[in-house]
Amino acid sequence: MKIGILSAGGDCPGINATIRGVGKAAITYGMEVVGILDGFSGLLYNDVIPLDERSLSGILTLGGTILGTSREKPFKKQDSDIIADKPLVIKQNYDKMGLDSLVCIGGNGTQKTAAQLSALGINVVGIPKTIDNDVWGTDVTFGFDTAVNIAVEIIDRLHSTANSHKRVMVIELMGHHAGWIALHAGLAAGGDVILIPEIPYDIDHINEVLLERSRKGKPYSIVVVAEGIKTRKDEPAGNYIAEQIEKGTKLETRVTVPGYTLRGGTPSPLDRIIATRMGTYAASLLNRHEFGQMVAIHNNEMTAVPLKEVGGKTRLVPPDYFLIKQAKKIGTCFG
Numbered sequence: 001m002k003i004g005i006l007s008a009g010g011d012c013p014g015i016n017a018t019i020r021g022v023g024k025a026a027i028t029y030g031m032e033v034v035g036i037l038d039g040f041s042g043l044l045y046n047d048v049i050p051l052d053e054r055s056l057s058g059i060l061t062l063g064g065t066i067l068g069t070s071r072e073k074p075f076k077k078q079d080s081d082i083i084a085d086k087p088l089v090i091k092q093n094y095d096k097m098g099l100d101s102l103v104c105i106g107g108n109g110t111q112k113t114a115a116q117l118s119a120l121g122i123n124v125v126g127i128p129k130t131i132d133n134d135v136w137g138t139d140v141t142f143g144f145d146t147a148v149n150i151a152v153e154i155i156d157r158l159h160s161t162a163n164s165h166k167r168v169m170v171i172e173l174m175g176h177h178a179g180w181i182a183l184h185a186g187l188a189a190g191g192d193v194i195l196i197p198e199i200p201y202d203i204d205h206i207n208e209v210l211l212e213r214s215r216k217g218k219p220y221s222i223v224v225v226a227e228g229i230k231t232r233k234d235e236p237a238g239n240y241i242a243e244q245i246e247k248g249t250k251l252e253t254r255v256t257v258p259g260y261t262l263r264g265g266t267p268s269p270l271d272r273i274i275a276t277r278m279g280t281y282a283a284s285l286l287n288r289h290e291f292g293q294m295v296a297i298h299n300n301e302m303t304a305v306p307l308k309e310v311g312g313k314t315r316l317v318p319p320d321y322f323l324i325k326q327a328k329k330i331g332t333c334f335g
Ligand code: F6P
Pocket: 010, 011, 107, 130, 131, 132, 174, 175, 176, 227, 263
């Protein structure tokens, strides 16, 4: 069996560990492995490299993706398209490359494309990947733990300046439309206010909470904001909230936006383990010819969910999530 592996969408820590997991296990099963470059673009333009024991070594700890990635969405028509029928070209190239199956490592968008390719008759296995932890059908994605660790380190360090200067520190964290990173990092780093897209907020209430902290003699406050919260005219979340706080409380306020640092660099040990588990499980699905599935983890057990059920959905933080309930007990404000 000849398998192709690609990574699509935003990069995240653990993709290389996953490529290594799939590739090494596939080789053990006796399969031939190739890497498709730059996401679905590689399938459109036949950009392929062989992956063997040697090229799969030494990449476990490496950030990014050795295969490159892109936001190419072959099923979405765009005016700038040079190729008229991209799905057809992908199917032709898949056959031309002599592939028997395709492993698509990516987030929600990638899994949707994978489901569409599967419907075209391509033997696809999906592997969920994103720092946002928002892929429907799995309890966890690799990349999330690393992103939370980086965010926590950044917030921990902000406490010094916040305390010394008696400021309100607003930290905007990635997460797309979901609040998983802000919730976990906010809790772990002692955020006084945590704003996530899943819970509507009232800026007057937040300002009152901050003023009350100040009246009680608390020298500073930490406000953790998910990038996906609603703001006036879609202004960037951190800047908007900081501006509203300073205006409403007259407390000196600063904003920090770690941005892409959350998804750069080496994966955490936990993400290396998740990536390796998911990669090797994907290879076992290929070996059993169980296609049209996305690898998933439920209750810490490896499993698979049909790709057609995953496509187009997002896993958001439930507003009654147990961590939110617990955080409220220690006085954390959610808006
Ligand atoms: O999905 C991962 C993510 O980093 C999100 O948190 C963020 O909203 C988005 O990607 C940024 O995407 P891009 O790489 O296209 O700027």
